[in-house]
Amino acid sequence: MTPALRHHLLAIACAAAAALCAAPASAGQGRLLATGGATQIEGAAGGGIVPWAVLSGYGTDEQQGGAAFYTRVDTGDYALDAYGASYTIANRLELSFARQSFDLGELQRRLSLPWDALEQDIYGAKLRITGELVYSRHPQISVGVQHKRLRDGTLPLAVGARDDRGTDAYVSASKLFLDAAGGYQLLLNATLRSTNANQTGLLGFGGDRRSARAWVWEGSAAVLLDPSLAIGMEYRQKPDNLGFAREDDWRDVFVAWFPNKHVAVVGAWADLGGIATLDDQRGAYLSVQLSF
Numbered sequence: 001m002t003p004a005l006r007h008h009l010l011a012i013a014c015a016a017a018a019a020l021c022a023a024p025a026s027a028g029q030g031r032l033l034a035t036g037g038a039t040q041i042e043g044a045a046g047g048g049i050v051p052w053a054v055l056s057g058y059g060t061d062e063q064q065g066g067a068a069f070y071t072r073v074d075t076g077d078y079a080l081d082a083y084g085a086s087y088t089i090a091n092r093l094e095l096s097f098a099r100q101s102f103d104l105g106e107l108q109r110r111l112s113l114p115w116d117a118l119e120q121d122i123y124g125a126k127l128r129i130t131g132e133l134v135y136s137r138h139p140q141i142s143v144g145v146q147h148k149r150l151r152d153g154t155l156p157l158a159v160g161a162r163d164d165r166g167t168d169a170y171v172s173a174s175k176l177f178l179d180a181a182g183g184y185q186l187l188l189n190a191t192l193r194s195t196n197a198n199q200t201g202l203l204g205f206g207g208d209r210r211s212a213r214a215w216v217w218e219g220s221a222a223v224l225l226d227p228s229l230a231i232g233m234e235y236r237q238k239p240d241n242l243g244f245a246r247e248d249d250w251r252d253v254f255v256a257w258f259p260n261k262h263v264a265v266v267g268a269w270a271d272l273g274g275i276a277t278l279d280d281q282r283g284a285y286l287s288v289q290l291s292f
Contacts, residue, residue: 031058031091033227034258035133035176038266039069039289042122042146042200043084043098046172048268048285049250050218050234052189053142053174054133055094055126056086057291058261064089067291073270075283077106086124094144096124102202107276118202119151139175146170148201159276160242161204162211168195170218185224187232192217198241199275207241214239222256230256248273252285264289 037045037054045067046052057065066087073080084098102118126144133140146168150156153164170193180186196206196213206212216239222232236250254268268285275281 031060031261032134033261034224034230034256034264036065036067036261036264036291038256038264038287039067039071039084039086041071041073041080041082041098041100042148043069043082043086043096043124044126044144044146045086045088045094046189046191047220047222047232047234048252048254048266048287049236049270050189050191050220051126051144051170051172052191052220053128053131053140053172055088055091055128055142056096057088059088059091061091063091065091065292067289069287069289071285071287073272073283073285075270075272075275075281077278078275078281079103079105084122092128094124094126096122096126098122098124100200100202102199104276107278113155115152115155118155120201121149121151122201123147123149133174133176134178139173141171141173143171144169148197148205150201150204153204156198156202156204159203159244160208161198162196162206164204166195166197166201166205168193168197168201170194181223185227187220187222187224187230189220190217191219195239196241197239199238199247203242203276208243210239210241222254228258228260230258232256245277246274254285262291264291 040046044051045056056067059065068085070083081101086096088094124146128142131140150164172191174189177186216237218236220234222230224230233253240247252268252270256266266287270285272281
């Protein structure tokens with residue numbers, strides 16, 4: 001994605017968010033504000049780096065819903081742009097698409113690589129199996145898949161990846177406690193993922209060190225300071241398949257603002273560890289989501 005296109009997309013998203021902030025929420029009135037979550041970087045409803053059991057939008061069991069999003073993460077050496085959309089049917093099935101563009105930045109300059117970015121497309125589906133985030137005694141539980149395809153796998157294959165496409169499968173359990181954490185609402189989520197993706201797939205799938213799939217754990221916790229404002233943290237365990245560079249676990253702390261059921265804005269500070277030989281990749285995360 002060129003800088004001009006990236007800035008254009010962000011400007012459109014911010015302008016639409018500003019226009020919708022004053023609009024009354026007309027869809028999905030039966031679900032509480034913020035229960036649709038944000039959109040994580042792979043296109044599923046949830047946090048920033050972790051999918052939750054919630055489905056996108058605010059549609060109830062007799063309604064449709066969905067969301068569109070744009071996210072940017074910038075560590076200084078690298079930058080990731082992700083954008084896409086999701087559609088939820090009867091609060092039961094979520095279908096999503098996301099495109100990621102990973103700017104190689106400092107690595108491209110150091111090694112004079114003929115590529116300046118890696119891109120992949122992600123096709124997702126998530127099915128709510130049981131429970132409801134707020135009103136059931138047990139957590140909401142959903143299962144999901146994310147099929148990922150690199151648009152050009154030449155570089156990942158050259159550094160040891162076994163394939164340029166792969167599929168993650170996961171199960172998530174999420175629960176919102178209305179009177180917890182000193183009287184505030186508390187959301188807890190745990191996700192178990194089966195994957196062999198390197199850096200979420202941007203560096204291919206499998207590797208020279210390990211090619212088999214692994215089970216990894218992901219978790220999120222958030223406190224709602226009021227119905228429209230949440231603070232929290234996330235952790236995402238990562239596989240470590242490539243010999244040329246280790247892959248570290250990810251973590252972030254975030255603030256999420258939900259002015260109404262149409263808009264969500266998430267800001268975070270992300271610690272992504274080492275990526276493709278460059279250590280200490282930390283930086284700002286910003287995501288804008290429009291829901292219906």
